[in-house]
Amino acid sequence: MPYIKQDKRQYLELILELMHDKNIKADGDLNYILFAYCKKYIDPSYNNYKNFCGELHQCATEIERRLMAPYEDKKILENGDV
Secondary structure (H helix, E strand, O other), X not given: OOOOOHHHHHHHHHHHHHHHHOOXXXXXXXXXXXXXXXXXXXXXXXXXXXXXXXXXXXXXXXXXXXXXXXXXXXXXXXXXXX
């Protein structure tokens, strides 16, 4: 996970708050935003697209590791293992 310095986080937090205020959901909205960002602002090249996709993949990996795994562990304790 990239740990962003505090002075840059304040700007990124504004984007997060705006997304929350505008009710952006991970049901197509987020996919649209990420694809549109890539299409409009990533300079076309294999390496740039590869790096962008790598960022998306690493984000998914961190969500699985830091958010989903503890949730699954909690549910196993609540409901029993398979």
